[in-house]
Amino acid sequence: xxxxxxxYGDVHTFTKQEDGNVLWEGNFEYCRFGMxxxxxxxxxxxxxxxxxxxxxxxxxxxxxxxxxxxxxxxLTYTALAKTYGSMVxxxxxxxxxxxxxxxxxxxxxxxxxxxxxxxxGLCVQSFKSVKTxxxxxxxxxxxxxxxxxxxxxxxNTTE
Numbered sequence: 001x002x003x004x005x006x007x008y009g010d011v012h013t014f015t016k017q018e019d020g021n022v023l024w025e026g027n028f029e030y031c032r033f034g035m036x037x038x039x040x041x042x043x044x045x046x047x048x049x050x051x052x053x054x055x056x057x058x059x060x061x062x063x064x065x066x067x068x069x070x071x072x073x074x075l076t077y078t079a080l081a082k083t084y085g086s087m088v089x090x091x092x093x094x095x096x097x098x099x100x101x102x103x104x105x106x107x108x109x110x111x112x113x114x115x116x117x118x119x120x121g122l123c124v125q126s127f128k129s130v131k132t133x134x135x136x137x138x139x140x141x142x143x144x145x146x147x148x149x150x151x152x153x154x155x156n157t158t159e
Contacts, residue, residue, distance in 0.1 A: 002116040008102035014115050017135075022112060022119060025133035027100060034097030034107065035090040037063055042087035044079075095127040099133060111141060 004015045004026075011025030019032075043063050051059050058066065067085050070080045077085060109127065112119035121141045128135040137141035 002118055004104060004115050006100070006102035006104060007095075010100070010102055012100070012104065014112070014119060014136075016118055016122075020122070021138055022070040022122065022136040023130070023133065024098075024136055025108075026127070028098075028133060030101035031098070033095055034099075035092070036096040037064075037088050037095055038091045039067070039088055041089070042067055042084040046084050095134075097127070097151060098127055106136070112136070112138065 004014065006012065006014045006026075010027040012024065015025070016025040017023060039060065043060055046063060047057055066078070066080050067088055070076070071078055076082075093141050097103040097105070106112075106124060108124050109122045112122045112124065120140040123141050125137045125139045128137060
C-alpha cells in the first residue's frame, strides 16, 4: 500500500491488487468527476453532411478537437462547433477523471508511478466506483508495443 498526502493533508492510499488493478481509497467528500464524450452521432452526421457536398472528411481525432473550437476573435464557437457540438454527449456510467479536493487529479492514461515504484509501468484504463473509493483498472505502459497489428510495432508477436 502506498500513502499519498494531498495539499489539505488528506491521506489517500493506493493498493495494488493481485490482478494488477489498483484500489484508491481516501476522502472523496468534495470531488470532481469527468465522463468521456461520445462523438459517434456528431461524427456520423458530419460525415453524412460532408459526403453530400463531396467534401474531404477530417479524421475522427481531428473532428474531436474541431467540434469544441471557439473563435476568440469573434467571441463565438466556430461554424462546425455550432452545428455538431450539441450532438456530443457524455457516455453515462463511465468515469474518465477523478479529482478530489486537494488532489490528486487522475485521469485516463495517467501513469501511476507518480505515487510510488510499486505502481511503475501501470496506466489508468478506467475507474470503477467501489464502496471505499475507486478501483483503478490499469494497463501496462508499453502493452501497445506487443500489438502485432500496430504499424511500426517493436515487438513481433507473429513468430
